[in-house]
Amino acid sequence: xxxxxxxxxxxxxxxxxxxxxxxxxxxxxxxxxxxxxxxxxxxxxxxxxxxxxxxxxxxxxxxxxxxxxxxxxxxxxxxxxxxxxxxxxxxxxxxxxxxxxxxxxxxxxxxxxxxxxxxxxxxxxxxxxxxxxxxxxxxxxxxxxxxxxxxxxxxxxxxxxxxxxxxxxxxxxxxxxxxxxxxxxxxxxxxxxxxxxxxxxxxxx
Amino acid sequence: xxxxxxxxxxxxxxxxxxxxxxxxxxxxxxxxxxxxxxxxxxxxxxxxxxxxxxxxxxxxxxxxxxxxxxxxxxxxxxxxxxxxxxxxxxxxxxxxxxxxxxxxxxxxxxxxxxxxxxxxxxxxxxxxxxxxxxxxxxxxxxxxxxxxxxxxxxxxxxxxxxxxxxxxxxxxxxxxxxxxxxxxxxxxxxxxxxxxxxxxxxxxx
Numbered sequence: 001x002x003x004x005x006x007x008x009x010x011x012x013x014x015x016x017x018x019x020x021x022x023x024x025x026x027x028x029x030x031x032x033x034x035x036x037x038x039x040x041x042x043x044x045x046x047x048x049x050x051x052x053x054x055x056x057x058x059x060x061x062x063x064x065x066x067x068x069x070x071x072x073x074x075x076x077x078x079x080x081x082x083x084x085x086x087x088x089x090x091x092x093x094x095x096x097x098x099x100x101x102x103x104x105x106x107x108x109x110x111x112x113x114x115x116x117x118x119x120x121x122x123x124x125x126x127x128x129x130x131x132x133x134x135x136x137x138x139x140x141x142x143x144x145x146x147x148x149x150x151x152x153x154x155x156x157x158x159x160x161x162x163x164x165x166x167x168x169x170x171x172x173x174x175x176x177x178x179x180x181x182x183x184x185x186x187x188x189x190x191x192x193x194x195x196x197x198x199x200x201x202x203x204x205x
Numbered sequence: 206x207x208x209x210x211x212x213x214x215x216x217x218x219x220x221x222x223x224x225x226x227x228x229x230x231x232x233x234x235x236x237x238x239x240x241x242x243x244x245x246x247x248x249x250x251x252x253x254x255x256x257x258x259x260x261x262x263x264x265x266x267x268x269x270x271x272x273x274x275x276x277x278x279x280x281x282x283x284x285x286x287x288x289x290x291x292x293x294x295x296x297x298x299x300x301x302x303x304x305x306x307x308x309x310x311x312x313x314x315x316x317x318x319x320x321x322x323x324x325x326x327x328x329x330x331x332x333x334x335x336x337x338x339x340x341x342x343x344x345x346x347x348x349x350x351x352x353x354x355x356x357x358x359x360x361x362x363x364x365x366x367x368x369x370x371x372x373x374x375x376x377x378x379x380x381x382x383x384x385x386x387x388x389x390x391x392x393x394x395x396x397x398x399x400x401x402x403x404x405x406x407x408x409x410x
Binding site: 164165166180183184186190191195196198204 | 333369400401409
């Protein structure tokens with residue numbers, strides 16, 4: 001029983017997990033996936049296009065949307081709101097697209113509470129040593145920066161069991177990992193939890 | 206995080222679902238799957254080999270195994286026991302094989318209760334009309350036989366939501382369906398429920 005409606009997919013992972021690279025490959029391989037465009041109350045920067053880089057809305061509008069339950073997850077950072085509007089994701093889901101939100105653990109937990117059928121995927125390196133090596137390998141982070149990020153990862157990964165899947169992003173396996181990502185979504189579409197109307201449909205009730 | 210241990214897979218489906226054909230294709234495509242050999246108390250027929258067609262054991266032994274919890278599921282039919290021995294599936298699971306049990310709903314529910322991490326897959330035709338057409342298409346069943354089978358299917362499919370996945374076996378799509386079957390198992394190996402030790406492993410605790 002194949003679900004016509006797309007799946008809302010939340011992807012998190014520590015800095016150094018390579019989740020962005022995995023997602024880019026997924027988008028390259030399949031047209032069934034779209035990124036969700038976030039909303040923000042900050043001003044557009046030169047070159048930023050409304051509806052492409054962000055949906056730019058006023059603080060008053062954002063707060064009104066929060067109040068009426070129209071925001072799936074949000075954060076407040078340096079005096080501005082950033083978040084995901086339900087109307088934005090709903091449109092793509094209705095068209096059968098799988099909508100990908102690349103957000104941190106806190107936002108993921110908000111989505112899990114508000115939209116129970118969202119699918120949560122955690123992308124991780126094979127182990128902590130690899131995570132550290134990848135962060136150091138970038139060469140752009142200070143020692144303090146690296147320590148902070150590792151500490152943060154340790155805290156974030158404590159939430160791993162709130163996710164549905166944990167996808168290990170091995171070195172040099174991007175083709176395999178992106179396939180696995182796509183397989184997970186395909187498999188989910190056959191899950192009975194996502195096909196509660198199966199019996200009635202089958203018997204045309 | 207990839208599970209070393211194999212997954213116990215229970216496959217059910219009404220007569221006419223084509224589950225046997227799907228499974229044969231899966232076994233042809235991947236060496237990671239093995240059929241579980243059932244145990245029975247009936248006598249071997251000419252040509253039947255112990256451990257290949259069945260594990261032939263005495264009624265006393267079968268009943269002793271039931272009493273000590275060594276039987277994963279069983280049925281009693283025409284004076285003999287038929288069932289699945291835990292030792293048999295355990296050996297293959299330990300070796301990383303996915304063990305497939307092709308059994309009816311009643312046996313599947315026994316497995317679900319006794320072995321919660323078993324994965325239950327229900328193979329179904331696209332709809333009731335197709336099921337009926339397939340049964341009639343065989344040309345070997347009497348009208349009464351067909352009616353009985355359809356009625357039985359109707360009862361069995363009421364249990365669909367006790368299964369984890371419902372796999373629709375469309376006509377002439379055996380290649381696609383068998384791929385989907387394999388994908389489901391691959392995806393499951395990344396589920397957090399099957400990787401409860403992830404955090405400790407990741408941090409080498």
